[in-house]
Amino acid sequence: MNKIYINPLPVRIWHWTNAAGFLLLIASGLQIRYLDLFQWVPFRTAVVAHNWIGFVLIGNFFVWLSFYLFSDKIKVYHPELNPMKYFQASFRQMRFYGYGVFKGDPNPHHASAYRKFNALQSMAYQIIMMLIVPLQFFTGVLLWDVARFSSMVEMFGGVRVVDTVHVVFFIFFTGFIFIHPYLASLSEKPWAHFKSMITGYEEVEDRRAHDASP
Numbered sequence: 524m525n526k527i528y529i530n531p532l533p534v535r536i537w538h539w540t541n542a543a544g545f546l547l548l549i550a551s552g553l554q555i556r557y558l559d560l561f562q563w564v565p566f567r568t569a570v571v572a573h574n575w576i577g578f579v580l581i582g583n584f585f586v587w588l589s590f591y592l593f594s595d596k597i598k599v600y601h602p603e604l605n606p607m608k609y610f611q612a613s614f615r616q617m618r619f620y621g622y623g624v625f626k627g628d629p630n631p632h633h634a635s636a637y638r639k640f641n642a643l644q645s646m647a648y649q650i651i652m653m654l655i656v657p658l659q660f661f662t663g664v665l666l667w668d669v670a671r672f673s674s675m676v677e678m679f680g681g682v683r684v685v686d687t688v689h690v691v692f693f694i695f696f697t698g699f700i701f702i703h704p705y706l707a708s709l710s711e712k713p714w715a716h717f718k719s720m721i722t723g724y725e726e727v728e729d730r731r732a733h734d735a736s737p
């Protein structure tokens with residue numbers, strides 16, 4: 524067994540700040556939206572906390588973005604440009620998640636320093652980080668001060684449209700918070716990816732340690 528450095532410090536700081544923040548945003552969002560069902564803290568506290576945590580996570584997003592924009596680790600997100608190869612890898616991975624995993628088959632993807640994501644992960648994380656997360660932040664900022672951003676709110680179809688987009692993505696993230704850790708646990712050792720998101724290092728077979736170059 525060998526260790527490879529798979530999750531650099533800025534990614535780990537961003538990730539756990541983001542995960543904790545999202546849990547708090549979901550809890551406070553539940554109270555703001557469904558006040559008759561959830562009353563964890565006084566309503567005003569829930570609103571103020573939701574706004575502050577939102578702004579902290581917007582700043583934190585730029586830690587993630589800057590790290591990848593200014594380091595060669597962006598290669599982990601480079602798309603596979605050969606459609607045949609991409610679909611074959613995606614299909615292999617889907618078959619594992621939907622069937623192989625229940626028979627005890629090994630995960631077909633083997634992480635290495637510059638290929639830490641399987642085909643489905645790299646596509647899903649890019650859509651989440653470059654589209655869904657920014658849209659959630661953007662609609663959140665508009666709803667934070669509807670009067671100040673009234674012209675932009677109108678441009679996007681009015682406050683009901685902006686609010687609906689925000690709530691639809693809130694439902695998406697609530698599901699994601701359960702599914703994402705489950706999928707992350709489907710490696711040879713269930714805790715391997717969680718450990719690597721804490722220490723930065725993942726244990727791999729010897730042959731893969733040599734695949735650590737860009």
Ligand code: HEM
Nearest residue numbers: 534538541542545648651652656700703704707716717720
């Ligand atoms: C309880 C909450 C969470 C847990 C336990 C968790 C766990 C993990 C683990 C173990 C990994 C590394 C394995 C992998 O690559 O899949 C990971 C990566 C990742 N997670 Fe999470 N996560 C959580 C919340 C979130 C949230 C809320 C988001 C986004 C809104 C998120 C986005 C990501 C992304 C984009 C990566 C890849 C990071 C990179 O290297 O660029 N996670 N997560």
